[in-house]
Amino acid sequence: MNLVHDLIQPLLNGLLLGGVYGGIAIGLSLILGVLKIVNLAHTAILIFAGLLYWQLVSVAGLDPLLMIIPVVAIFFLFGMGTHRVMVQYLSRASDTTMILAFFGLMVILESIAIMIWTTDTRTLPLGYLGEVIRLGDLNISVAKLVAAILGVVVLIALHLFLTRTLTGSAIRGMAQNQDVATMVGINVTRLSRYVFAAGVAFAAFGGTILAMVQSFNPQEHARWLAWAFLVVILGGLGSSLRTLIAGLVVGVIESFAGLLLPFAYTYMVLYALLAVMLLVRNEGLGSVKQRTI
Amino acid sequence: MSAATIETTTAPVLRLENVTAGYFANDIVLEDINMRVEPGKVTSVLGPNGSGKSTSLRVMAGFLKPRTGRVMLGDEDISALNPAERLAKGVAMLPQGRSVFPELTVEDNLRLGAWQLRKDKQAMQEAIDRMVERYPVLTKFMNRAAGSLSGGQARILEFARTLILSPSVLLIDEPSVGLSPLLVDEVYDEMDRLKQEGRTILLVDQNVQAAVGLADHVYTLAYGKNHLDGSRDGFEGQLDGLIKQWLSL
Amino acid sequence: MTDKATRGEAAAPVEDIALGRAKAASEGVKKAPWWLTPAIGTAMFIAFAVLGATMNLGVVTTLTTVLYYTIIAQGWNLLGGYGGYVNFGAAVFAGAGAYMAAYLNHHFDWPIFATMIPAVAVACLISLIVGYATLRLRSHYFAIFTLALTFLAMVIAKNWPELGGGYGIFINFENDMTPRQIAQFFYFVLFALAIIASIVAFIVENSNFGYALRAISEDEPAAQVLGVKTTSVKLRALIIGAGFGGLAGSVYAFFTGYIEPAGTFSLDVALDIVLVCVIGGMNSWLGPIIGSIVVVSLEQFLRVTVPQIEIFGATLPAETNRLVLGILLLIFAMFVRRGIVGLFQKQRGRKVSV
Numbered sequence: 041m042n043l044v045h046d047l048i049q050p051l052l053n054g055l056l057l058g059g060v061y062g063g064i065a066i067g068l069s070l071i072l073g074v075l076k077i078v079n080l081a082h083t084a085i086l087i088f089a090g091l092l093y094w095q096l097v098s099v100a101g102l103d104p105l106l107m108i109i110p111v112v113a114i115f116f117l118f119g120m121g122t123h124r125v126m127v128q129y130l131s132r133a134s135d136t137t138m139i140l141a142f143f144g145l146m147v148i149l150e151s152i153a154i155m156i157w158t159t160d161t162r163t164l165p166l167g168y169l170g171e172v173i174r175l176g177d178l179n180i181s182v183a184k185l186v187a188a189i190l191g192v193v194v195l196i197a198l199h200l201f202l203t204r205t206l207t208g209s210a211i212r213g214m215a216q217n218q219d220v221a222t223m224v225g226i227n228v229t230r231l232s233r234y235v236f237a238a239g240v241a242f243a244a245f246g247g248t249i250l251a252m253v254q255s256f257n258p259q260e261h262a263r264w265l266a267w268a269f270l271v272v273i274l275g276g277l278g279s280s281l282r283t284l285i286a287g288l289v290v291g292v293i294e295s296f297a298g299l300l301l302p303f304a305y306t307y308m309v310l311y312a313l314l315a316v317m318l319l320v321r322n323e324g325l326g327s328v329k330q331r332t333i
Numbered sequence: 334m335s336a337a338t339i340e341t342t343t344a345p346v347l348r349l350e351n352v353t354a355g356y357f358a359n360d361i362v363l364e365d366i367n368m369r370v371e372p373g374k375v376t377s378v379l380g381p382n383g384s385g386k387s388t389s390l391r392v393m394a395g396f397l398k399p400r401t402g403r404v405m406l407g408d409e410d411i412s413a414l415n416p417a418e419r420l421a422k423g424v425a426m427l428p429q430g431r432s433v434f435p436e437l438t439v440e441d442n443l444r445l446g447a448w449q450l451r452k453d454k455q456a457m458q459e460a461i462d463r464m465v466e467r468y469p470v471l472t473k474f475m476n477r478a479a480g481s482l483s484g485g486q487a488r489i490l491e492f493a494r495t496l497i498l499s500p501s502v503l504l505i506d507e508p509s510v511g512l513s514p515l516l517v518d519e520v521y522d523e524m525d526r527l528k529q530e531g532r533t534i535l536l537v538d539q540n541v542q543a544a545v546g547l548a549d550h551v552y553t554l555a556y557g558k559n560h561l562d563g564s565r566d567g568f569e570g571q572l573d574g575l576i577k578q579w580l581s582l
Numbered sequence: 583m584t585d586k587a588t589r590g591e592a593a594a595p596v597e598d599i600a601l602g603r604a605k606a607a608s609e610g611v612k613k614a615p616w617w618l619t620p621a622i623g624t625a626m627f628i629a630f631a632v633l634g635a636t637m638n639l640g641v642v643t644t645l646t647t648v649l650y651y652t653i654i655a656q657g658w659n660l661l662g663g664y665g666g667y668v669n670f671g672a673a674v675f676a677g678a679g680a681y682m683a684a685y686l687n688h689h690f691d692w693p694i695f696a697t698m699i700p701a702v703a704v705a706c707l708i709s710l711i712v713g714y715a716t717l718r719l720r721s722h723y724f725a726i727f728t729l730a731l732t733f734l735a736m737v738i739a740k741n742w743p744e745l746g747g748g749y750g751i752f753i754n755f756e757n758d759m760t761p762r763q764i765a766q767f768f769y770f771v772l773f774a775l776a777i778i779a780s781i782v783a784f785i786v787e788n789s790n791f792g793y794a795l796r797a798i799s800e801d802e803p804a805a806q807v808l809g810v811k812t813t814s815v816k817l818r819a820l821i822i823g824a825g826f827g828g829l830a831g832s833v834y835a836f837f838t839g840y841i842e843p844a845g846t847f848s849l850d851v852a853l854d855i856v857l858v859c860v861i862g863g864m865n866s867w868l869g870p871i872i873g874s875i876v877v878v879s880l881e882q883f884l885r886v887t888v889p890q891i892e893i894f895g896a897t898l899p900a901e902t903n904r905l906v907l908g909i910l911l912l913i914f915a916m917f918v919r920r921g922i923v924g925l926f927q928k929q930r931g932r933k934v935s936v
Binding site: 130147262266 | 667668670715716718719722725727729730731732733740741799849853856860898899901902905907908909910911912913914916919
Binding site: 206209213220221223226227 | 420446494
């Protein structure tokens with residue numbers, strides 16, 4: 041048994057994949073943890089952003105690293121608008137209504153994405169990111185490395201923002217006790233809007249780094265939703281560091297599962313894990329009364 | 334040195350004028366309530382469960398808008414202002430039960446209490462220092478999560494947070510609930526200290542004896558309406574009768 | 583709760599009290615006479631019967647789909663509508679029933695009516711497992727899991743050779759009927775099942791079981807505290823609903839003659855059923871019937887007119903239909919929450935502020 045080939049390479053691949061998974065999940069975790077809203081449209085946003093990113097890089101020929109920024113910025117604005125028009129209106133609605141509304145949003149985004157880009161599978165032309173670094177027997181894809189690093193950096197930056205700044209404390213405080221937050225003068229509505237927009241922006245970011253490591257098509261975005269939820273539930277809400285670690289764990293599990301089982305069964309391992317996680321982590325999310333707008 | 338004495342003459346009168354309010358569309362919790370909070374005095378609001386005491390406090394603080402009637406601060410109608418805006422005008426509330434951010438540190442809790450000073454880092458730091466000076470025990474658990482504090486410690490933090498912006502009016506909602514008798518004494522000692530400093534306080538409490546003992550003026554509510562109202566001296570004789578009445582409801 | 587006890591009478595069981603409150607609360611809403619909805623429902627089914635006997639093949643086929651959706655939607659609406667547990671499991675249970683029927687027919691030549699019971703059984707079994715795992719938790723988790731489950735079901739079906747893998751299965755419907763007779767056969771089988779499903783929904787709606795579901799929908803923690811056995815109630819609603827889904831699926835497999843993973847376990851089916859109940863009205867047994875008529879008619883209309891619309895010289899892609907459905911769902915979720923039936927129901931007092 042070749043140690044490097046059978047153990048270290050898959051481990052490395054898993055960690056790199058996991059960094060991306062963390063980046064994919066964080067938007068969902070943020071909105072769920074702070075606003076108590078399940079953003080079912082998360083992966084629809086993610087894929088839409090990925091396709092937009094693909095359009096800029098592949099068709100317009102622009103630089104892959106630079107183009108992340110405008111894509112994320114566009115979706116931040118989209119998130120602000122969506123919150124004002126839809127989410128705020130539904131702030132006192134039941135969980136049921138929220139789920140329906142976000143499902144509707146998911147269908148809308150998915151449909152528009154298919155209308156613009158059809159159901160063809162897209163692969164991002166990597167250009168200079170397509171290199172492979174060789175360390176002894178190890179192969180490290182530059183694109184996967186860059187994507188993972190971006191994911192890790194963003195998660196750590198978010199963690200620092202939430203724990204070291206006053207606004208970050210305000211966001212966390214708002215999630216923990218909305219009444220007191222209102223009492224001390226925090227504009228909960230406005231802050232919620234920024235958090236929601238950030239969550240959407242993170243979803244878009246997730247789309248760009250996913251595009252770097254995978255081919256994708258708009259019809260299969262729902263599959264990523266399960267992955268994202270798995271990471272979110274595994275890592276628990278309230279800490280982007282734990283989300284990152286959860287992402288890494290899922291990535292490594294998938295990597296090793298992929299070695300031992302045919303590809304389709306990897307899905308099942310992860311779904312089983314999701315079911316187990318749901319059973320074990322009995323996280324009561326609370327309902328309308330606890331939801332931040 | 335903290336502002337130990339509040340200018341009683343400049344603190345405006347906070348009052349409810351003919352307020353009717355409720356939580357649900359057809360629900361009436363308060364009906365035509367009139368209430369004044371005199372500057373520099375302690376006003377206690379008493380009554381049996383469900384009489385609307387806490388609700389009247391919430392209307393004053395801005396958590397519930399009156400359906401009819403208005404909330405006045407001096408000559409200004411503040412009925413339409415939300416809690417944050419009222420805080421900016423000097424109306425601070427200490428709510429019932431635990432009101433800390435449980436997973437944030439004590440220091441972060443204080444900093445958020447001074448959120449309205451966030452644009453001026455120095456002013457914020459001075460406000461925090463003032464509170465630490467007033468409650469030196471805070472230094473012992475500045476970096477602990479507020480949720481891990483004992484009942485008494487959390488109460489101190491809550492007082493500090495409520496006072497940090499030097500509000501002119503304090504609305505205190507059921508401070509005795511959930512605390513041991515020893516801690517209730519400590520809470521009342523602290524409120525007495527505030528009273529000696531000349532602060533304006535509106536107090537709602539089930540602990541009738543203590544609330545009346547601290548008060549300068551007393552209101553009682555029954556079924557959401559004004560019932561009795563008078564100075565503390567007039568009440569001390571009637572207490573036993575009132576308590577018996579309320580317990581049997 | 584303690585009043586009777588202090589007066590010396592036996593205290594009423596806690597669960598009865600909770601249900602009593604739910605009953606009292608909803609009694610305030612229903613001012614219409616008890617026979618109104620059954621009358622409307624009966625009229626509609628009479629209309630269905632007449633249309634089925636007299637209309638041409640095209641209309642009958644469309645109405646067959648309406649009835650098909652009605653059955654699944656009635657089942658879905660028990661947990662999803664009355665219970666407030668919106669989920670995307672419709673495709674999974676109907677699909678499971680369809681595949682069971684297809685499997686038995688393709689490999690063992692079972693005829694249509696024989697496959698019904700296994701189809702219901704497998705759908706109920708799956709729902710039992712899924713529900714047991716996820717219904718202890720709150721509605722978000724259940725919804726998410728059913729979404730993931732749909733995809734998982736597709737993957738399983740694609741990779742299971744006995745189920746035809748990616749190519750699907752053909753179902754052989756042995757008969758010597760004319761095309762019109764075949765159409766009417768399926769029409770009236772589904773018609774009968776739709777009536778049964780609707781009656782079950784009506785019974786549930788007016789029973790303690792239905793009140794329990796509604797209590798869960800209103801305020802689950804409160805219902806739990808008051809003694810409603812929420813997990814058991816939810817699980818029962820899910821299993822009954824899944825059973826109807828499986829039943830409809832098995833018939834539909836014979837109707838279409840061919841099923842394959844992508845179409846059977848597609849989110850589009852889940853979307854359709856959710857839309858049917860949202861548009862029709864999730865609080866009433868008439869909702870799924872009305873909703874099915876609206877959604878199927880709308881989809882038919884879109885299928886015909888969208889290819890004829892030209893914008894800047896280009897025709898709209900097929901995806902437009904789906905976009906319209908998504909927009910419709912969003913609009914209804916935001917503005918017409920109680921659906922068409924809800925427009926005729928009296929509104930209760932809404933919470934004003936905190």
